[in-house]
Amino acid sequence: MTASEEQQREVGGYRLLRRIGSGGMGTVHEAVDADGHRVALKLLHPHIGTDPQARRRLAREVNLLHRVRDAGVARVLDAEVEDAEAFVVTELVDGPTLEDDVAADGPFSPEELANLAHGLADALRAIHDVGVVHRDLKPGNVMMSADRGPVLIDFGIAQVADDARLTQTGMVTGTPGYLDPEVIAGAEPSPVCDWWGWAAVLVFAATGRPPFGRGPTGAVLARVATGRTDTDGLDDVTARALRAALDPDPARRLDADGVLSVLDGTWDDAALTQVIGTGDGGAAGAAGGVGPAGGAAAAGAGGAV
Missing domain, CATH: 1.10.510.10 (Transferase(Phosphotransferase) domain 1)
Structure with a gap:
């Protein structure tokens, strides 16, 4: 499939407009939904959609992200985890990286x-x-x-x-x-x-x-x-x-x-x-770990499985 053909197709009711990124786990596209709203759609590599364990992990993570409501986090809008062509849809944030x-x-x-x-x-x-x-x-x-x-x-x-x-x-x-x-x-x-x-x-x-x-x-x-x-x-x-x-x-x-x-x-x-320290380029004592306000974050605390 050519790049032009890829951008003309639909995935789960979303029409792909252009590829805006790619990586080891899939490709990210600008897309539009049925109402014409622009979104970012991450199309995951095929082996994820065909692996039951991977689908369960993906569904859990998506469900957790649905609960996040913060201006500094791109909202997760939709996801398909049961189909062989798995994808995740988030809001498309305007601006430069x-x-x-x-x-x-x-x-x-x-x-x-x-x-x-x-x-x-x-x-x-x-x-x-x-x-x-x-x-x-x-x-x-x-x-x-x-x-x-x-x-x-x-x-x-x-x-x-x-x-x-x-x-x-x-x-x-x-x-x-x-x-x-x-x-x-x-x-x-x-x-x-x-x-x-x-x-x-x-x-x-x-x-x-x-x-x-x-x-x-x-x-x-x-x-x-x-x-x-x-x-x-x-x-x-x-x-x-x-x-x-x-x-x-x-x-x-x-x-x-x-x-x-x-x-x-x-x-x-x-x-x-x-x-x-005092300017010699090194830390001088225990810092209590890296963590959010109000305390340190211990390894694994609150993390995803």
């Missing part, structure tokens, strides 16, 4: 960075509250809406459905530099991995560069494992706070509240120094 925004206009100002951090943190808390883990937080999965601010898109729903197959093959899905060391080592994705991705996205927005540089995957993962975060050009306290949030040792990481207090300028000097 964070990746494209930074490419066009450069790194964020301190005020813009604080607003981004708060918006994404609120969105993560909303999905974690219903037991969902995004699993693939990166600049390309954050839309910058003029009306709503940052909006999370492209949840790792397909990865959830495909967990059994990925586990059997030893594969890890995600984007190097935005995956926490625990997931890279084979741990089950949990809210911890989303907060790691959150901090990594903030480094990108603040510097305009990937948090652990570019190059071969192995080289990037080695920098993740040794905490070599690229924060050049940032003010000293912000740089140390973001490095502490991305410490390879989860017991020493600065939590989300700590990072937000730095970006807001409301931190306590003595308390923060215990965590992020």
Whole structure:
């Protein structure tokens, strides 16, 4: 089937207009429903639709996401999990991705960075509250809406459905530099991995560069494992706070509240120094883990199966 033919066909009552993305788990299309409303339709790879276990996982994740009502989260509108041609429909969010925004206009100002951090943190808390883990937080999965601010898109729903197959093959899905060391080592994705991705996205927005540089995957993962975060050009306290949030040792990481207090300028000097040190590039003490407001998120707590 040619690209032109693909865009003329219908899937589950939705007419495909154009392909807007693709990945290891499927392709994303702009589509219209029967009433002419524009939506984003993720057409999942065929093996997911024909695997009963994958369909059950997919249905569970979709049902949980239906409960999320937050301006910073793209709403799940529909899904087909019983047919061999499985798909998920979400609202289509207008605006550039964070990746494209930074490419066009450069790194964020301190005020813009604080607003981004708060918006994404609120969105993560909303999905974690219903037991969902995004699993693939990166600049390309954050839309910058003029009306709503940052909006999370492209949840790792397909990865959830495909967990059994990925586990059997030893594969890890995600984007190097935005995956926490625990997931890279084979741990089950949990809210911890989303907060790691959150901090990594903030480094990108603040510097305009990937948090652990570019190059071969192995080289990037080695920098993740040794905490070599690229924060050049940032003010000293912000740089140390973001490095502490991305410490390879989860017991020493600065939590989300700590990072937000730095970006807001409301931190306590003595308390923060215990965590992020005094400018020598390393964290000095236990940070209590990465987590949402009000406490740390233990690995696996509230996460998707």
